[in-house]
Amino acid sequence: MYAFDFEKPGSIADAVAALKDEDAQALGGGQTLIPTLKQRLAMPSKLVSLTGIAEMQGISKAGGEIVIGGATPHAAVADGVAGDYPALAELAAHIGDPAVRNRGTIGGSLANNDPAACYPAAALGSGATIVTDRREIVADDYFQGMFTTALDEGEIVTGVRFPVPEKASYMKFEQPASRFALVGVFVAKYADGVRVAVTGASEEGVFRWSEAEAALSSDFSPAALDGLSVPADGMISDLHGSGAYRAHLVAVMAKRAVAAAG
Template sequence: MYAFEIERPTSVAEAVTALGTEEAQPLGGGQTLIPTLKQRLAMPSKLVALTAIADMKYVRRDGDTLAIGGGTTHGTVAKEAATHFPGLAGLAARIGDPAVRNRGTIGGSIANNDPSACYPSAALACGATIVTNTREIAADDYFQGMFMTALEEGEIVTEVRFPIPEKSAYMKFEQIASRFPLVGVFVAKYADRVGVGVTGASNDGVFRWSEAEEALAGDFSADAVAGLTAPDASDMISDLHGTGAYRAHLIGVMTKRGVAAAS
């Protein structure tokens, strides 16, 4: 590690002011940033910890929408979303291990947009809205590639709003050492559409599998996915954990399992 300053604002306004200084970087749960600092892949002169902002820690239902504060931990989402949105609660309950779930936050995950993060697949599948200190961004516009988002310098994810589906499920094929998904698929069924978000697979980051969405909108069953051609393997990540062709195959497998498990 190296020397840096740290501020702990207690309001979003204070955090925005602190982030306005040169080389300042926000710190959520630190599950990605701290290892990055240890490896000196990032060397900000100031960290602005968001964990003391109480107004960003909540899970609440507003009609047909579940609103989750950006500072809410995965463990809290797993417990408090279970009644209203079991598919999302199940996703949160399987992120990392207990230590990660008790520190990592949904806002940090969404802001970082790791290509194997779990929440982005749910946000895309559900058509979520990412709320920041200055605006609201549709999920389809927010995620812009591997580690890339629509966030501007100093902008903070204060809330994520999920339209609550009739049925949903998240299925992931874990890379055992990291517990990140080699491929993760979130399936969400609404009255007028179906969303399928895929994480961990593509060189372009999280994406929607539109062919599966169209097929499932007409017939929400595993059989509707069985006849589909897997996404192009050349667009998939290929590494020591699995080839692009393997990941493309897993997308179909995880989607079918998600449809079968959706409730």
């Protein structure tokens, strides 16, 4: 790692101020950022830890939505929403491994927007709202491609609001070495329709599969997806799987998710 200064502010306001310095970088749980720094793929002048900010921790409910603080670790989400949003809890409970889940945070994952991460699928599939230090961004506007989001320089994900669906499930086909999603599909049925979000597959990062959403909104059953497929063009193709393989997996995992959601 290149040398950097370290700050651990106690409030969102102090963190925003600390991030105004040139080349300052926010640090969530560090489960992606620290390995990135070790490889010298980034050279921040200063890391501003968000883990000491009490107002960014924890889970609450407001107006039919679950509100999760941006610095809440995956393990706390897995425990905290098991009753209210089991599909989200299950997703959180299968990110990385137990030690990673004790450090990695939902805000960090969403800010990074890894194309194979799980949380982007939950946020987009739930039509969540990303809350930052300065505004609210709906998930449909937030994710803008691989490792790209609507966040401005120095903007912090302070929390996420998830509308609770009637039914939902997330099915992940793991890349066996990294445990990231080779393909992951999040399906959520709301009163006004079904949302289907796919991670791991596309070169554009997480995306909604609108054809499947339309089919499932009229008939929420695995059979409703028969004959539907996503084009292999634009799918990630690497040593772990070809674009055609990933495209095929999207439909398979979507069907499994619908079956599991019941």
